[in-house]
Amino acid sequence: MNPSTPDPSEMLDRYARPSMPGVSKYAQLRETLCAAIRGGHWKPGSQLPTERELTRLTGFSLGTVQRALRELSDEGMVVRTQGSGTYVAEGRSAIDAPLHLRFLGREGEPTFLPLYPKVLARERTAERGPWSEWLRQTGADVVRISRRISVFHEFTLFNRFYFNASTFPIIAAAPLSKLDGANLKQLLGSEINMPVTAIRQRLSFVKFPEQAALAADVKPGTRGMLLESAAMAGREPLYFLESFIPPNDRRLDVSSQ
Template sequence: MDNINDQTTVPALRLPQQNGVPKYLLLRNYLSDEIASGRLEAGAKLPPEDALADMMELSLGTVQRSLRMLVDEGKLVRKHGTGTFVADGSTMMHAPFQHCRFVDEATGQLLPIFSKVVRRRAVKERGLWSMRLLAARPVCIERLFSIANEFSIYTHLYFDADVFPELATLDTEKLNGANFKDLLAREFHHPLTKFSEQLTVRVFPAYVCKALRLKAETSGAVLEIFAYDRRGEVVYFQDLYIPPNSRPLQIS
């Protein structure tokens, strides 16, 4: 989630009563339902924890436990010194992603990645992908990667629908949060054994700038990746448009 809007209005919150359910879980379920319904919009800033505790007539510890669960689930995001916000609906990648490993310098930990499909389309034009990927029916899946809800990356993944027909037809909602390298090996039994990468810096296309909420003609890093199987054949081509940011990218 980029450019969090501190001014997004939060509707009045009223915790329902339900016997036999622990209060922390009741609050967690209530806020989760409010987010799922859209009544709590992406980017909405929640009241401070003490104010939320007063509003819900709960202890501060109960509120903190509930919010911590929602942060862990990727439904809320905390911004240090700013507050707690509703995340943008992307799904966290649980399998490690090899090419997009940004590091929190304070802890040394890799930052979590949330992914969301923008669209899937048949490809008619040729491009860098077609130099090595021999695809009879090329398809491109475009996604947004949110890095710890701090900034986003735009990515295209090109593959052959004749080789992976399921990937070309699977409900795109099920692709949110998917690591395609892991998906190809686990679900489609097509493990990848080698990657070739190239990093350039150039001006982003207008639609990428718009999707990433950047100024027109913003320049940034573009990481281009060819993925190979054990036979040495190209399985897919992926590019990642990485905007200027303050996080180190681990490339080893």
């Protein structure tokens, strides 16, 4: 092996974490690879071991390895090139100034861990729920944006963002590419030229619905935190947010700002 080439077995010894209840094998591997990239084991532009090499090193199946790499690619942490391999991405923008999902960093880390969102779907819905009263819902006038959010490339949460289509027609019709990676709260505030002026939040411990478990890479039936956040701009309701947060060892700041 070239002395300048990172030793993959060293990566496992140093960055592999004990498995957590409810976390799937591919999510465990993804977190190990993320930790190695964040820790500098592989630099931006560096090539990761091949899928078959990772299969041999980890003992996971080829399908598990491929799923973990695909998740990292979707999150923008690596770039996969047909016939060439998988490389650490040169960089990716995080949500700036997170307002609700403020996970505290440890010593040597950012004050609040960076968030990397990926839009899964956008739809108008007539479904009723805890957002309905807050948004004064009448019929199918509410837009729901579903997202996966990678927290520091360490774990993934599922997020549903609700707002009124009539109040924010530009964002309701914007290309999804514009929303991918964006701070939706700031986009809504800028459309009406008003900042968030009041916030209400509620935490509960729930069994994840199937969609949330799938997006957060945890097993069906996993229990975790549900953070419900509602915001006002002046006297007008701005948005309602549901965040399904899987088991993790990070602290979440829910204090008033």
